[in-house]
Amino acid sequence: MDQYMILKDYVSSADAETALFYVIAILAISLSVGVISDRNIIRSGFILIGVFGAISGLFLMLQAQFLALAQVMIYAVGITLVVVIALMLTNPRSEREAVITEGDEFSQETGAVQFIQRLQQGTPAFVAVFSFFTIYLAIRSESWTPVTEKVSTDNVKVLGEALTTVYSLPFEFASVLLLAALIGAIMLAKAEKRQPAIESAED
Amino acid sequence: MQDQGFMKSTIGKDFLYGGLVFLTICAFLGFLSNPATRDVIINNYYDIGMFFGIVGLGLFFIGIGARTPGVIAGGAIGSFIVLTAPQDALVRYLSLSALLFGIGMYGMIKSRNAVRVLMSIELMLNAVNINLIAFSRFVDPVQVKGQLFAIFILTVAAAEAAVGLAIVLAVYRNMSTVDMNKFNLLKW
CATH class of the missing domain: 1.10.287.3510 (Helix Hairpins)
Incomplete structure (x- = not known):
């Protein structure tokens, strides 16, 4: 009971920002697991909107208001729309199998061969956990000295001035990159003309 | 499938894993809240040990047939809370x-x-x-x-x-x- 009272004090002494952070973080983590593991890929495309929304909430908590709204506009509306349209064009119903499938090609072999197959299937999980843990250890062992002052309230003005003065060259390059990507995407996705019709006409 | 009972079905194993992770988090936060045990946890890296415990438990549950997404979600949330609570x-x-x-x-x-x-x-x-x-x-x-x-x-x-x-x-x-x-x- 004593332990319970101490825990209750500890939880209630945590400020609202921490509580909100954990709520949004748990939402983002579970939704992103949903994105990579939902059997219906159209549904996972819509869950992606939820992930981007949660992350934009995190941006608001970090006092990056412009980026939070840009996140909603570009990711949650633009990119997800493009992804869903691409899903509809590629006919996902024909391959509805699970993403994370255990042993679809599990042969009937026993013993060492099956063990090696299991190891091969576990390799991505191992790589993901290992990289997360390495990054975490690197973050944790660094002694950060966070400044206590808040982000200035006119940070959008600071951003705009920096984009047009100091960072104007990268800004222009970004626009050229977008233009090139747009043209390239149109070139790639454009349906090719049927060449055999012309050849048969010549014959 | 019906007569196996809830805890032996696949979703039962998912919930069992989630419950174990939840208990781990509660115990960890309890020890962390107590000023006497807090220093012991931080100095001896108990949170990293708990992270490996959660990962190992997840591997065990996948081995006995729980679904991978459920185990990933539970393990990710649990290890995130355990690893970041003292930071x-x-x-x-x-x-x-x-x-x-x-x-x-x-x-x-x-x-x-x-x-x-x-x-x-x-x-x-x-x-x-x-x-x-x-x-x-x-x-x-x-x-x-x-x-x-x-x-x-x-x-x-x-x-x-x-x-x-x-x-x-x-x-x-x-x-x-x-x-x-x-x-x-x-x-x-």
Whole structure:
């Protein structure tokens, strides 16, 4: 009971920002697991909107208001729309199998061969956990000295001035990159003309 | 399947794993809240030990037949809370970004559908954005340079999504599939 009272004090002494952070973080983590593991890929495309929304909430908590709204506009509306349209064009119903499938090609072999197959299937999980843990250890062992002052309230003005003065060259390059990507995407996705019709006409 | 009982069914194992992780978190927060045991935990790296415990328990539950997504979700949330509860705010944000990056990497390698691979890449780019904005909030709040880099990443992500999906469409037109295991165009 004593332990319970101490825990209750500890939880209630945590400020609202921490509580909100954990709520949004748990939402983002579970939704992103949903994105990579939902059997219906159209549904996972819509869950992606939820992930981007949660992350934009995190941006608001970090006092990056412009980026939070840009996140909603570009990711949650633009990119997800493009992804869903691409899903509809590629006919996902024909391959509805699970993403994370255990042993679809599990042969009937026993013993060492099956063990090696299991190891091969576990390799991505191992790589993901290992990289997360390495990054975490690197973050944790660094002694950060966070400044206590808040982000200035006119940070959008600071951003705009920096984009047009100091960072104007990268800004222009970004626009050229977008233009090139747009043209390239149109070139790639454009349906090719049927060449055999012309050849048969010549014959 | 019906007469096996709830705890032996697949979803029962998922819930069992989630309950065990929840108990672990509660015990950890309890020990952390007590000032006498808090120093012991932090000095002896008990949280890292608990992280490995959660991961090992997840492997065990997958071995006895729980579903992988449930175990990944429970293990990710549990290990995130255990690893970041004693830390300060910047480390929490950076750890969240590392965790989302790891989930995106796992999805990128494991997915069979090419569009889902692109979704996982978007997830990873978002994780990087969290990283940069957390730095701009806690390290450089006056000239918010991290947000500038995040804007450029946003641009590159939009370009990447457009080109990647166009490539997927072109490949689908040629091969009539978007299954990653059936692509052998680039094999040498």
